[in-house]
Amino acid sequence: xxxxxxxxxxxxxxxxxxxxxxxxxxxxxxxxTEVEMLASELIxxxxxxxxxxxxxVHIAVASVSIIDFIVTxxxxxxxxxxxxxxxxxxxxxxxxxxxxxxxxxxxxxxNDE
Numbered sequence: 001x002x003x004x005x006x007x008x009x010x011x012x013x014x015x016x017x018x019x020x021x022x023x024x025x026x027x028x029x030x031x032x033t034e035v036e037m038l039a040s041e042l043i044x045x046x047x048x049x050x051x052x053x054x055x056x057v058h059i060a061v062a063s064v065s066i067i068d069f070i071v072t073x074x075x076x077x078x079x080x081x082x083x084x085x086x087x088x089x090x091x092x093x094x095x096x097x098x099x100x101x102x103x104x105x106x107x108x109x110x111n112d113e
Contacts (some may be wrong), residue, residue: 022087035060047086063096
């Protein structure tokens with residue numbers, strides 16, 4: 001399903017290298033058929049734009065893997081109140097729980113309380 005360059009490897013080469021180093025040793029969540037089907041459903045129901053497959057996979061893998069939070073600065077396709085409402089409907093209709101989607105700042109602010 002994901003044949004393009006991984007998002008972590010895109011952009012400035014030095015920044016990409018820094019990102020790769022910072023995630024070394026972290027567990028990798030599985031992108032299996034279940035994740036692919038949920039990602040496809042997110043796109044087919046227009047909860048995530050068709051040209052944002054990686055975003056749909058991020059959301060699907062977190063939902064299928066029962067991850068509590070998706071922390072992102074992507075306010076266009078993920079951490080957007082209108083998109084989150086559509087994403088939640090698809091996730092819940094498919095029998096999964098919706099992870100909390102927030103920015104790093106929102107997570108840190110909530111943690112400080």
